[in-house]
Amino acid sequence: MIEQYEYRTDILTCIQDRMIYMIAHHCKVFFVRFDARLPEGYLHDGGNREISQLMKALKEFYAYQGVEMHYVWVREQVSSPVPHYHVVLLVNGSLIQNATGIWAKAQKLWSRITGGPNGLIHHCWPTRKGLSGIGGIMIRRPSGVATGPQLLLQQQEYNATWSAAQESAAYLAKTYSKGNAPHRVREYGASQL
Secondary structure: OOOOEOOOHHHHHHHHHHHHHHHOOOOEEEEEEEEOOOOOOOHHHHOOHHHHHHHHHHHHHHHOOOOOOOOOOOOOOOOOOOOOEEEEEEEEEOOOOOOOOHHHHHHHHHHHHHHOOEEEEEEEOOEEEOOHHHOOOOEEEOOOOOOOHHHHHHHHHHHHHHHHHHHHHHHEEOOOOOOOOOOOOOOOEEOOO
16 A cells, blocks of 8 residues: 655656666566665765666666566655655666676666665565565566466466556555755656667
């Protein structure tokens, strides 16, 4: 069940568009979330240079590996002098089935970009029962050859994992802690479709 926040529909739509695109192009899509924080005392210029560099580097890394990846990030800031970021990655689930390598790569890149220590990438484990073993959510499109009870079971699994991913992603769209970015600084960004 989605928590009781108010949500920005532009961010929800942005995430959903990428989920729909990926499941239309891949029979399995692996959904991963993480949060990125800046080091304590970091001299931040107010923009989103760091998260943009991270997303560019991750996209290039996975493209080189032959893995299609799409992403959405959001910027949040309440009382801290610097923002923090929430990120959703969608990768070809036929090639990647576990979040550990994704999180490790993100951590290595983020430390290099910010000059900060390890531990600034928070791993967002799925909380729904049965989904926590791989660090993300594997969304499997029902087989085109399945029929009868097998098709019904695949459709139920697809609907459950799709809903779990949407619930997890909805957190990025909450209105709380948004609206504090400087003028002309984006509060979210996404890969191009």
